[in-house]
Amino acid sequence: MRRSVYRFRDYTIQPDRRLEAEPYSFTMQCAECGDFSEPFTSGADGTAWAVTHLKANTSHLAYREIITRPYRFEPGAWQ
Template sequence: MMRAVHRFREHTIAPNRGPDAEPITGALECMVCGAMSPVSEDRVEPQDWALGHVREHPAHLDYREHVTLPYRVHPGNWL
């Protein structure tokens, strides 16, 4: 019979700011009809989309921001 030994390790998680990290992206969603702006690495493109959307649909005044922020887990000390 084999016996397994398990060790526990501390870990932390933080936004991945490394050179190989995916970019932070964002988009806006119209909360009235569910239409979405293009996903973008800057805030200008989604905001421009929302302003154009509200011109076409004057009652669509509420939006939700969707942000994709990559995270990385960092192994710490063995316990």
């Protein structure tokens, strides 16, 4: 009969700061109608979209910013 040996490893999740990581992105969404901007690499571009959307829809006063930030698990010590 064969005997199996199992090894476990700890992992830590953290923001992916490697050079090859995908960039952060910022999207603005209108809380009134659900319309949203395309993803931007800067939060300032998203607020510009919200201003343009407000000019076209003067009763749409509530917005939310959706930030996409890549994360990565880093392998730790074997147990």
